[in-house]
Amino acid sequence: MKKRSTIFAASWRELKALVRASVEVLTERCKDVRVDLEDRxxxxxxxxxxxxxxxxxxxTPTGSSDPRYDFGADQWREIDVAEQWMAVLQTNRLRRQxxxxxIPFPADEELFRRMEWDDDEDESEYLTEQGFQVARERIRAECQYRRTVAAFWLSVVTGLIGALIGLVSVLGR
Incomplete structure (x- = not known):
């Protein structure tokens, strides 16, 4: 009788450890999803x-003296910085994916640009259009590969289940 209780206790400890590890993985995944949603x-x-x-x-009409239509170099700089910041956020999102x-993230220097901050010494890197294209192609290829593998195994399992059902129905008569 003692042997059963030790086996049960050992399996119970293993189950608790498995549940803890699963909870840690899920917690980490939830953090990634939260950060991804914040970036989105x-x-x-x-x-x-x-x-x-x-x-x-x-x-903006050209040659207008109305101050409401005054769109100068500062506003164009704001647009440029906003576009760069959006590229940084999108780059970080693709890097997390x-x-x-x-899968390897593009590391070629020609695929990156640096953000030009006036007040920050470690300027963020972001992908160029070509870099975005390379990263997205790699991510799409990996996702497609994983879907193909999952579809293969799903069809194998479905076929086996169908064969077992047929075998059971034949033997059941």
């Missing part, structure tokens, strides 16, 4: 602000 909302807000600024710039999928 920042990107959407920034995109809306950029659209408003661009509309204002495109509606690449890490999660365990």
């Amino acid at each position: 909302t920042q990107i959407l807000k920034l995109s809306a602000e950029l659209n408003r600024m661009r509309r204002r710039a495109s509606n 690449a890490v999660r999928l365990r």
